[in-house]
Amino acid sequence: MSDPAGASTALLTDHYELTMLQAALAAGTxxxxxxxxxxxxxxxxxxxxxxxxxxxxALDALGRFVFDEPALAFLRDNGVVDEATVAWLADYRFxxxxxxxxxxxxxxxxxxxxxxxxxxxxxVVLETLLLSILNHDSAIASAGSRMTWAAGERPCIEMGTRRTHEEAAVACARAAYLTGFTATSNLAAGQRFAIPTTGTSAHSFTLLHDTERDAFTAQVDSLGRGTTLLVDTYDIAEAVRLAVEVAGPELGAVRIDSGDLGLLAQQVRAQLDSLGAHATRIVVTSDLDEHAIASLAAAPVDGYGVGTSLVTGSGHPTCGFVYxxxxxxxxxxxxxxxxxxxxxxxxxxxxxxxxxxxxxxxxxxxxxxxxxxxxxxxxxxxxxxxxxxxxxxxxxxxxxxxxxxxxxxxxxxxxxxxxxxxxxxxxxxxxxxxx
The missing domain is CATH 3.20.140.10 (nicotinate phosphoribosyltransferase)
Structure with a gap:
């Protein structure tokens, strides 16, 4: 799919905006x-x-709200509006x-x-476009704000791309960053909005290798000792032991993606400290929302990765704005x-x-x-x-x-x-x- 950032936004609208326009043009109002x-x-x-x-x-979209030839041809060929309205739209500029x-x-x-x-x-023809953008992005930002407030000084990473439409994911990353998220997993958001991007590996990378040690070694050799190793593919305690053995106490972080995150974080922190990895951080993921983040305030967690709940507005995927x-x-x-x-x-x-x-x-x-x-x-x-x-x-x-x-x-x-x-x-x- 090509990047839609430069495409016309004129047809990102409801049919009735243009039929109202046609009737108002005919009535002289x-x-x-x-x-x-x-x-x-x-x-x-x-x-x-x-x-x-x-x-x-929305301001960027307004600048691209022009009815180009393909848009005009669609309106004409499908009888959406009459020829006089098509002619008016051909010259439209706000x-x-x-x-x-x-x-x-x-x-x-x-x-x-x-x-x-x-x-x-x-x-009137801007109604749908403005509502679409602000209803969506404000819903994400309203959820993201609650999450970063609950997290306090601990960083939150936006990682919900695979849980929403591919273009919505880019907008979600922008809205999340606006409310204090420190980074995103979405590379398009990094390119378009200069948001820091981050990511290391999934369970599939561990499963690809013959042993967990092999997977950790490959990742550390490629990304360095400061990388984040995912430790809950098999047995967490064994994975933490292997992670420190492979990377040494300079290991950047471990990530836990399942289970009782608060209890596991305490156990992993104690194990890391016993192995001398006092500076190794603990990052937790797994369907977090603002309530889950708040419940982990007392746990030895150093950062949160948030996906599904964020990009769906944490239960409120729209704000109900009207125009x-x-x-x-x-x-x-x-x-x-x-x-x-x-x-x-x-x-x-x-x-x-x-x-x-x-x-x-x-x-x-x-x-x-x-x-x-x-x-x-x-x-x-x-x-x-x-x-x-x-x-x-x-x-x-x-x-x-x-x-x-x-x-x-x-x-x-x-x-x-x-x-x-x-x-x-x-x-x-x-x-x-x-x-």
Missing amino acids: ASRRSVFELFPRRLPDGRRYGVVAGVGR TGDVWGYPDGEVYFPHSPLMVVEASFAEA KLVAREGADGAMVDVAKKSKDKISVGGRKFALRRRSAAGVAEAEMVGIGTPPVDDGDDRALMVELVRDGEVVGRESLEAGRERHRTSREELPMQARQMSRGEPVLPTVFLPR
Whole structure:
């Protein structure tokens, strides 16, 4: 499969976005200035905070949202839209403005994560693409943040590639790194996002050789004494003895991938110390999630490898973000606030801003959401939204390292209850400011 990083993103969308466009073009309403808002109505059940991720990927995807000849031919040949709409799409370029929460920021119910202002036609066709990227990446980041907080100073490695779609795996690695994971097993993520990559061997490598000693010798001869040897293919105690015998006390690490990880880590640590391998680290894997990591806090574990639970959002593979029209140009040219009023799915009309209210000690107290012009910062209210796109040009692109640092500081700003792994309510209330 070729790298899709440079391909058009225009057809990564739902059919009805384009039929709405066709009808609006015919009705003469497609050019009305409009404001769309991407936001969560609630956090996933039991979560205390969420983490925004995928903003950088969304900006890259927006730059490639053009209807090239193959896309136009598909629409025409399959009768998706009429010829007038195909002609309009052939010239499509986003010329509007986008504001939003940047990568790594934490969020709460009704946080205005992205505000898109353009003509209805230009903005509506972006709905599916933006939701797809941010719903997925933020779900991974929200899980990853809980995992790295539970791990404390111990490093977490992302290794879930084989548990999800091949392209989703690359996005997962990015989202995980954003929230404090130190490395990934995914080489494409290393290439595209400069994330450190790591990996040594699987059980198949041990099984390939006639003896476990032969396997360990081959690995150490190839990768050096600082490598990590997998010790649970057969008998762990025997494997640890062989590992130190082959590599010496300079052995970098051993990895345990099955069993009672806490108990085994204690036994392996004692054995390594008795063999003089005091600096040899213990890395554990095997279907870890944030709860399992937290339960190992007292165990002599030096690092965690996390796969399935991370790339599936630890039980919440999407964030439930929606993209709704909140204001549009009226017949007189003035902007009119609009809102959906259907039961259980209401939205609040008007173009939003957001602030994080903090105590004098710098602890976050509330998510403040308002409509109109933000108030003057009094020093305790941190502005959450940044300019991402101006007149169609991306102005908010930043490094992944910048988002990683933002997440660290944003998360540390939360009340202590945010660290709890038990189910609970959001740690910050969302307060709508009067106009």
